[in-house]
Structures are given as structure tokens and as C-alpha cells.
Amino acid sequence: MTRSVSPKVCATRLDRILRPIHSWIWSDAERRARKLLRFAETEADGGRDLSRAAELTPDPLLRRLYLAHASDEQRHAELFRQRGRGLLCSFPSRSNPAFQANWFAPGERGLDDLRVDNTPDDALLAFLHLSEKAAASRFAIYREVLGHDPATRAIFDEVLSDEAFHMNYTYSQLTRVSPQRYRSRLWWSRLGRLWKGYLRFATALAGVIGTIVLTIQYFVLLPPFAWLAKRAARREPVGWTPISAKRNNSMGSQY
Numbered sequence: 515m516t517r518s519v520s521p522k523v524c525a526t527r528l529d530r531i532l533r534p535i536h537s538w539i540w541s542d543a544e545r546r547a548r549k550l551l552r553f554a555e556t557e558a559d560g561g562r563d564l565s566r567a568a569e570l571t572p573d574p575l576l577r578r579l580y581l582a583h584a585s586d587e588q589r590h591a592e593l594f595r596q597r598g599r600g601l602l603c604s605f606p607s608r609s610n611p612a613f614q615a616n617w618f619a620p621g622e623r624g625l626d627d628l629r630v631d632n633t634p635d636d637a638l639l640a641f642l643h644l645s646e647k648a649a650a651s652r653f654a655i656y657r658e659v660l661g662h663d664p665a666t667r668a669i670f671d672e673v674l675s676d677e678a679f680h681m682n683y684t685y686s687q688l689t690r691v692s693p694q695r696y697r698s699r700l701w702w703s704r705l706g707r708l709w710k711g712y713l714r715f716a717t718a719l720a721g722v723i724g725t726i727v728l729t730i731q732y733f734v735l736l737p738p739f740a741w742l743a744k745r746a747a748r749r750e751p752v753g754w755t756p757i758s759a760k761r762n763n764s765m766g767s768q769y
């Protein structure tokens with residue numbers, strides 16, 4: 515399989531509608547740097563998992579493709595890391611880092627949701643195809659809003675053509691290794707991603723609700739108890755308190 519033809523990858527309609535928010539997220543240099551460093555970690559993780567998949571697969575063609583894919587992800591990690599560090603070094607760091615909006619603008623999710631060791635090749639290829647497709651469309655919108663930072667934009671340009679290749683080879687290999695079941699594999703994988711997305715959303719929502727409830731408790735429930743405790747403290751006699759003679763004579767216990 516060659517990379518000579520790289521189809522144009524477009525951002526999703528939703529990302530186009532939300533373009534002003536993406537522009538805002540990528541406008542801050544420090545946030546940009548930290549996001550790139552985070553992307554680098556995800557890409558490196560994906561590369562390690564693909565190397566493991568190459569070790570496990572019995573298919574020689576897939577082994578070669580997984581290894582090429584793994585080396586691409588390692589290269590992406592290095593590109594993101596170098597640019598992120600370069601940006602971080604170009605300005606004094608703030609004491610209060612900018613809000614990252616990671617749930618809104620994630621990088622390539624990679625294989626973080628999948629156990630490579632227990633996954634057959636067709637399920638792995640279906641998962642990879644959908645992940646690469648999602649990553650490619652995300653990177654397309656990031657590239658569009660990075661007009662003010664040509665160096666970072668050039669990195670997304672380079673990475674994007676690799677992601678398009680990953681998206682295509684995983685699909686064509688899926689149809690090769692599982693010609694009868696590739697559609698059902700893709701649907702199961704979509705459902706899995708939907709479920710993981712729901713869990714991520716539910717966890718984030720639970721965090722927000724927990725913060726709100728604890729804040730309300732702090733300001734509504736705590737003050738009456740603090741007031742009662744202060745009132746009780748005022749009633750306590752100050753200093754040493756004499757005890758009764760009866761209790762004072764007992765040698766059987768401390769009190």
C-alpha cells in the first residue's frame with residue numbers, strides 16, 4: 515500500500531459550526547503548547563500499542579503496516595513535543611495555566627480504550643479506522659484555525675496526511691481480513707465509541723454536579739453548624755475546672 519494519493523480530509527459539520535470556539539481554544543500560546551505536549555503523549559501511547567499489535571498479529575502484511583503506523587505515531591509525538599516545548603520556551607510561564615478544554619479539543623485518542631492483547635485483527639482495524647477518521651477530521655479543523663501560527667499549522671498539515679493514510683489502510687485491510695463481517699465490526703466499534711463517549715460525558719457531568727453540590731453544602735449547611743459550635747464554645751468555662759471531691763478521691767481510674 516502506498517501513500518501517493520492522500521484524499522482531502524475535511525472537518526465535520528459540527529466542528530465547522532463550533533469553529534469560533536476552536537479558534538478561541540488555539541489562540542492562547544500557552545494553552546496551545548500544553549495541548550501539543552498532551553497530543554504528543556497520546557501519539558506515543560498509540561505508537562507503543564501498535565508495536566504490540568504488530569508483535570501479536572499472525573498476518574505478515576498487517577505486521578508491516580502496524581509497524582509503519584507505529585513509527586508514524588512516534589514521529590507525530592516527536593513533532594508535537596518539539597513544537598510544544600518550543601512554544602513553552604518562547605514566553606515566561608504563568609503561575610495559573612490557561613484552561614485546557616481537553617474534552618472539547620482532544621487529540622488522537624489512539625488505543626487508550628482498547629486492550630490490544632485480547633483483540634482480533636478485524637476488531638482492531640475497525641477501531642483504528644474510526645479513531646483515525648475522527649482524529650483526521652479534528653486535525654483538519656485545528657489546521658484551519660491556526661492561520662496565526664504557521665509553524666504549528668505546518669505540523670498539523672504533515673500529521674494530517676499520515677492520518678488520512680491510516681484511515682484508508684485500516685479500512686481496506688478490514689475489508690480484506692473480514693470481507694463478510696466488516697460492516698458489523700464497524701457498527702460494533704461505533705457503538706463502543708458511543709458508549710465510551712457517554713461514559714466520558716457522564717464522568718465530566720458527575721464532576722460538575724459534585725462541585726456544585728459541595729459548594730452549596732459549604733455555603734448553606736456549614737454556617738449553622740459553625741454558629742452552633744461557636745455558641746457552645748462561648749458557654750464553656752475558661753481555664754481549669756475543679757472537679758467534685760468524690761471523683762477526686764477515686765484511685766481506681768484516671769477520672
Ligand SMILES: [Fe+2]
Pocket residue numbers: 557586587590622673677
Ligand atoms: Fe498520529
Ligand SMILES: [Fe+2]
Pocket residue numbers: 587622646649676677680
Ligand atoms: Fe494516526
